[in-house]
Amino acid sequence: GAVVSQHPSWVICKSGTSVKIECRSLDFQATTMFWYRQFPKQSLMLMATSNEGSKATYEQGVEKDKFLINHASLTLSTLTVTSAHPEDSSFYICSAREKGENYGYTFGSGTRLTVV
């Protein structure tokens, strides 16, 4: 089946630094990838939709300059948390939709970000 690899699985960084999270579709082409943020004991909050070769579409309230998304190829999307602060600490999950699929979403294993 479709596999999405998300890396790193956890990261600790200092306030003010930037962190990059990668999301790769291993065995399929993903024209669209999604980035979610999940707070403890809560549901997934969609942050942005990333389309290959174009600018990401951010959900209302999500700072695009804070959360930089790049979808440079059909198999890779990256989320960079810039100038991270403790309030950015969270669990980030990516999801990919296979080219031609309307409802086949595969999720990465998530990244636990802790900003100290």
Added chain:
Amino acid sequence: AQSVTQLGSHVSVSEGALVLLRCNYSSSVPPYLFWYVQYPNQGLQLLLKYTTGATLVKGINGFEAEFKKSETSFHLTKPSAHMSDAAEYFCAVSDRTGGSYIPTFGRGTSLIVHP
């Protein structure tokens, strides 16, 4: 706009007992429906989905769900709970009109299984 309601943030069952996790949606057109499971510090794994056809859908790990249009429900069941079923379960809907198909998630239900 569509929405998803999962009744009960926590459901506690004994090992071997029936599992029932409730999900209701609001949408003018029956959407695509999904159930996902999430183990601690992991991503989401698809348990099952309904898109069209038979309304009783069988998924992995012995779970199944039934789409009931008249009740706008898609409850998840498993006849006999196992300790390994303890996890967070999310119901999700995806609008089959409009073209975006981006799923909307419920708030999740934590399944607790007692020995």
